[in-house]
Amino acid sequence: MELFAAQLADRIRVKGPGHPGVLSTRFQIAVWTSNAGDPVRAIELFTQLLADSIRVLGEHHPHTVATGYRLGLSARAAGRLDLAAEQFAVTHDEWTNRFGPDSPQARKAGELIYRIKAE
Known part of the structure; x- marks a missing residue:
């Protein structure tokens, strides 16, 4: 995780905060945060990243859609089923x-979406 954080700082310094490589590094940090068992923090990271991805790449870009999907997975893991269902519907x-x-x-x-409705 520390290596991703260092890489993120370097990429922001060299390429700027809106560069696709910066967005990619932020995506990886959010994924690893979720995988490490902190879905609440991952929700924060994915939410911020989703807003920036929509602004930089557009709402229909595959990376933007993948970010929303991962936000949904983290929301489900955190018990935020309303947010998860919303993100999975957009992704669907x-x-x-x-x-x-x-x-x-x-x-x-x-x-x-079906599984969330059943939970």
Whole structure:
């Protein structure tokens, strides 16, 4: 984690905060934060990153959609089912439009929405 933080500081200094490489490093830090068992902090990181990704890349960019999906996973892990369902619905719509309703991506998002409603 410390290496990602150092890399992030270097990338921001050299390329600026809106560079795609900076966004990618921030994504990795948020993923590892969630994987390390801190979904609440990961929600904060993904929420900030999602806003910046929408601003820099656009709301339909695959990296933006992936950020929203990971935000949904962290929200579900933290028990924030309302936020998780919202993010999975957006992801489902994006992946359905991009890959089709029978794609593995769209099916996975739809399955997660179904599971949240059952919880």
